[in-house]
Amino acid sequence: MPESQAERIRKTFTARFGREPMLVRSPGRVNLIGEHTDYNEGFVLPAAVDRAVIFAVAPRDGRQVRLLAADLGEECAVSLDRLPKPRRGWADYPVGVLEGLRRARPRLGGFDCAFGGDIPVGAGMSSSAAVEAGLAYALDALFELGLAPLELVKLAQRAENEYVGVRCGIMDQYTNIFARNGQVLRLDCRTLAAEHYPFPSNKLRVVLCDTGVRHALGASEYNVRRAQCEEGVQRIRRAHPAVRSLRDVTPDMLAAVRRELDPVVWRRCAYVIAENARLLAGCEDLRRGDFAVFGERMGQSHAGLRDEYEVSCPELDRLVAIAWTDPAVLGARMMGGGFGGCTVNLVRADGVAAFAERVRRTYRPPDGGPAKVYACRIEGGTRVIARPPVL
Structure with missing residues (x-):
C-alpha cells in the first residue's frame, strides 16, 4: 500500500524538526455550477474534494x-x-x-510547519485557499486562539486579497472551512448564508479534465466582464432603485432595457441572471436525487459561458464535447474564470475509468503530453486528523 500524504508530511516534519506534530487536512474544492456569479452577489455551488494539503505543525519557543x-x-x-x-x-x-x-490574536507564538499534498496547482481546485485556510485553522487549533469558523474564512481571504494581491471572492476559503462530507454547499455570496445538499459519492464522481491551457487573457477579461455587469446594473437601477446587483434583476427587468443596452452588455447580464436561476433549480434537483436533470443544467451553464459570457476557449469546448459522447457522463461544463483550466464533469462511479481513458485517447493538450484527469470524491472541510501523543 502506498504511503499516505499525511504520513509523508509527518515524516518530513519529524526528520527536519525532530518532534511529533499535529496534522491538519485542508481540502481542495470544485464548483459544480454558478460561475461568474460571485461578484454579482449571486450563488455558487462548491464542494470540498479528497485532494488536500496536509499541514504538520508544532509550537516552538520564541517568535520565529x-x-x-x-x-x-x-x-x-x-x-x-x-x-x-x-x-x-x-x-x-x-x-x-x-x-x-x-x-x-497577538498571543500567536512561534512554530514549525511542514506542508504538502496532492492538489494539482493550476487545475482550478484552489490550492491557494487550501494553504491559507488550512494554516489559519491549524494555528487556531494549535494555539487555541478561539477564532470562529467565519473569522478563519475571512482572515484567509484577506491574506490572498491584501497580502498576495489576488482579488478573489470568498467561495474558496468558505468551502474549505464549511464543507461537509457527501454534500455540496450552496453559498449566498451576498449574505454568506449556506445550505447543504446531498451528493451520493458512492454513485457519482466529480471528474476534472485539464485543458493544459493557461491564458494570460483571463485576468484582463475578468475585469472587463465585471465592468460590463456593473454597466447593466447601473442602467436597470434608474428604473428600479432598489437593485444592488444582477442578483436583484429579473428577466423582465432586463428585457425592458434591452434596446438601451449594448448587445454585449445585455448578453453578459442575461447569462448571470440565468445562471443564478439554474443553480437554484439545480439545488432542488439534488434534493430530489434527479442527477440527470442537474447534469443537463451543467450543460446549459457551459453554453451560456461560451455564447453569452464568452469566456470559454476551443480546448474547453472540445473537452465538454468529448464528455457528452460518454454514456456515463451526466453533466459537463467549463469550471473557473475561463480561457483555459479545467472542465468539471458529473460521471457515474462505475464509468469513471472508461471516461478517463476516452479523454486521454481523444484529447491532446498543447504540450503534447497525455491529458490530465482527476477523479474526486466529495469530502468534508478542514479538520485535525492527528495530534501528537501526550507524554
Whole structure:
C-alpha cells in the first residue's frame, strides 16, 4: 500500500524538526455550477474534494516561524515581529495568514510547519485557499486562539486579497472551512448564508479534465466582464432603485432595457441572471436525487459561458464535447474564470475509468503530453486528523 500524504508530511516534519506534530487536512474544492456569479452577489455551488494539503505543525519557543514546503523542498524562516513584504513566491500564502493572525490574536507564538499534498496547482481546485485556510485553522487549533469558523474564512481571504494581491471572492476559503462530507454547499455570496445538499459519492464522481491551457487573457477579461455587469446594473437601477446587483434583476427587468443596452452588455447580464436561476433549480434537483436533470443544467451553464459570457476557449469546448459522447457522463461544463483550466464533469462511479481513458485517447493538450484527469470524491472541510501523543 502506498504511503499516505499525511504520513509523508509527518515524516518530513519529524526528520527536519525532530518532534511529533499535529496534522491538519485542508481540502481542495470544485464548483459544480454558478460561475461568474460571485461578484454579482449571486450563488455558487462548491464542494470540498479528497485532494488536500496536509499541514504538520508544532509550537516552538520564541517568535520565529519555520515553514517547509515539502513538495518543493524549500524552507522559509520569518519572525512574527517583522514579517517580510510579499515576495511573489510560495511563502506569500502562509505569511499572508500570519500577517492577519498576529493582528487578530497577538498571543500567536512561534512554530514549525511542514506542508504538502496532492492538489494539482493550476487545475482550478484552489490550492491557494487550501494553504491559507488550512494554516489559519491549524494555528487556531494549535494555539487555541478561539477564532470562529467565519473569522478563519475571512482572515484567509484577506491574506490572498491584501497580502498576495489576488482579488478573489470568498467561495474558496468558505468551502474549505464549511464543507461537509457527501454534500455540496450552496453559498449566498451576498449574505454568506449556506445550505447543504446531498451528493451520493458512492454513485457519482466529480471528474476534472485539464485543458493544459493557461491564458494570460483571463485576468484582463475578468475585469472587463465585471465592468460590463456593473454597466447593466447601473442602467436597470434608474428604473428600479432598489437593485444592488444582477442578483436583484429579473428577466423582465432586463428585457425592458434591452434596446438601451449594448448587445454585449445585455448578453453578459442575461447569462448571470440565468445562471443564478439554474443553480437554484439545480439545488432542488439534488434534493430530489434527479442527477440527470442537474447534469443537463451543467450543460446549459457551459453554453451560456461560451455564447453569452464568452469566456470559454476551443480546448474547453472540445473537452465538454468529448464528455457528452460518454454514456456515463451526466453533466459537463467549463469550471473557473475561463480561457483555459479545467472542465468539471458529473460521471457515474462505475464509468469513471472508461471516461478517463476516452479523454486521454481523444484529447491532446498543447504540450503534447497525455491529458490530465482527476477523479474526486466529495469530502468534508478542514479538520485535525492527528495530534501528537501526550507524554
